[in-house]
Amino acid sequence: MLLRARIVVPISQPPIADGFVRVDGNCIIEVGAWADVKNKSEAVDLGEVILLPGLVNAHCHLDYTDFVGAIPAPRSFTDWINAIVDLKENVDAAAHRESWLHGAAQCLRHGTTTLGNIETRPDLLPELWDATPLRLVSFLELIVIRANSDAAQAVADAVDWIASHKPPRGHVGLSPHAPYTTKPDLLEACAATDLLMAMHLAESAEEDEMFRQGTGALYERLAGAGREMDDCGSSSPVTHAKRHGVLRDGTIGIHGNYLDDDDIRLLAENQVNLVHCPRSHDYFGHAPFRAEALRAAGVNLCLGTDSLATMRAGDAELSLFDELRSHREAFPDLDLETLLRCVTLNPARALGMAGQVGELAMDVFADLMTVPFDGPIEFALEAIVNHTGPAQRVMLNGKWEVSCKND
Numbered sequence: 506m507l508l509r510a511r512i513v514v515p516i517s518q519p520p521i522a523d524g525f526v527r528v529d530g531n532c533i534i535e536v537g538a539w540a541d542v543k544n545k546s547e548a549v550d551l552g553e554v555i556l557l558p559g560l561v562n563a564h565c566h567l568d569y570t571d572f573v574g575a576i577p578a579p580r581s582f583t584d585w586i587n588a589i590v591d592l593k594e595n596v597d598a599a600a601h602r603e604s605w606l607h608g609a610a611q612c613l614r615h616g617t618t619t620l621g622n623i624e625t626r627p628d629l630l631p632e633l634w635d636a637t638p639l640r641l642v643s644f645l646e647l648i649v650i651r652a653n654s655d656a657a658q659a660v661a662d663a664v665d666w667i668a669s670h671k672p673p674r675g676h677v678g679l680s681p682h683a684p685y686t687t688k689p690d691l692l693e694a695c696a697a698t699d700l701l702m703a704m705h706l707a708e709s710a711e712e713d714e715m716f717r718q719g720t721g722a723l724y725e726r727l728a729g730a731g732r733e734m735d736d737c738g739s740s741s742p743v744t745h746a747k748r749h750g751v752l753r754d755g756t757i758g759i760h761g762n763y764l765d766d767d768d769i770r771l772l773a774e775n776q777v778n779l780v781h782c783p784r785s786h787d788y789f790g791h792a793p794f795r796a797e798a799l800r801a802a803g804v805n806l807c808l809g810t811d812s813l814a815t816m817r818a819g820d821a822e823l824s825l826f827d828e829l830r831s832h833r834e835a836f837p838d839l840d841l842e843t844l845l846r847c848v849t850l851n852p853a854r855a856l857g858m859a860g861q862v863g864e865l866a867m868d869v870f871a872d873l874m875t876v877p878f879d880g881p882i883e884f885a886l887e888a889i890v891n892h893t894g895p896a897q898r899v900m901l902n903g904k905w906e907v908s909c910k911n912d
């Protein structure tokens with residue numbers, strides 16, 4: 506299949522005016538300028554569009570999609586935790602399935618083709634994987650709080666499950682949920698595997714206070730839930746994670762809203778990827794995100810949506826275009842190439858899919874999309890970042906999953 510477009514934006518090389526992408530099966534085999542195409546038979550002219558790679562969302566909870574608007578921005582992070590625990594109590598298998606699939610459909614419609622998702626129902630996962638074309642990295646959530654529970658067994662069970670279950674497009678990792686909802690031996694058992702990991706880290710001021718001071722609302726709540734708190738009161742959540750082995754290549758830290766210079770140095774030295782979720786950050790009204798310091802330290806910075814349970818707008822959808830705009834509002838001087846890498850090449854690397862997704866290049870999966878554009882090439886990146894609403898067309902694994910009305 507030969508696709509021609511007004512502008513091709515491969516991400517891993519500069520935009521190409523009047524460009525083409527050649528797809529064979531589920532892979533891209535050629536990218537370049539239309540004038541250089543040797544064999545033009547069976548070409549599809551996509552017209553006045555930008556053709557770009559499908560976006561890569563490094564952090565989401567698809568099963569919270571139907572919680573959109575359910576929790577007004579709370580006074581504190583602990584209040585939010587209490588609210589989400591209450592909401593989840595009423596979710597049975599059918600509701601979980603429905604919400605997860607609503608989220609997957611939203612991602613696809615908005616041009617996301619690869620997703621790192623936190624999974625709480627492995628029993629339902631195989632059927633959910635089969636019900637979406639998305640390329641998924643599913644992180645199995647592990648929450649072990651009580652002192653007498655067997656963390657090593659919980660990790661061994663997850664590893665066993667992973668050995669016999671694989672999504673049709675993607676792979677499975679572990680998500681020790683956060684420093685505050687895990688015990689140190691759980692973190693150590695996760696770190697001893699060679700699996701990808703995703704962990705909420707330094708998300709809230711209350712988590713920071715719990716670990717650095719050994720006080721505060723989150724500390725009290727978890728002490729009340731039976732967590733041993735003797736690992737609190739001395740150092741930051743990031744130092745805690747480092748002490749118990751989870752800061753390593755192949756780890757995605759989620760949020761990182763409360764980081765001091767030492768934390769940033771630790772993330773960089775240990776090659777931890779970090780996912781910033783701009784709209785979730787705004788919902789909670791966190792301290793300013795330290796994007797410049799993280800980039801300067803060399804941290805692989807990605808943007809993610811988080812879930813719709815942490816959005817101010819009651820009609821929000823899972824769109825990385827909305828996260829791009831929100832991040833740009835907070836960092837207006839950020840160059841567009843760097844910004845777009847946060848939803849393409851950087852999360853591809855974080856999810857263990859470098860060279861497979863997040864760019865248009867030879868031997869990369871044919872995951873791509875179009876957005877309408879009839880302007881000059883120098884405004885193409887600007888047009889991508891300013892795009893609102895669904896993508897015009899989306900191809901995943903060489904197959905059109907979202908079509909243009911005019912096709």
Ligand SMILES: [Zn+2]
Nearest residue numbers: 566759811812
């Ligand atoms: Zn999250």
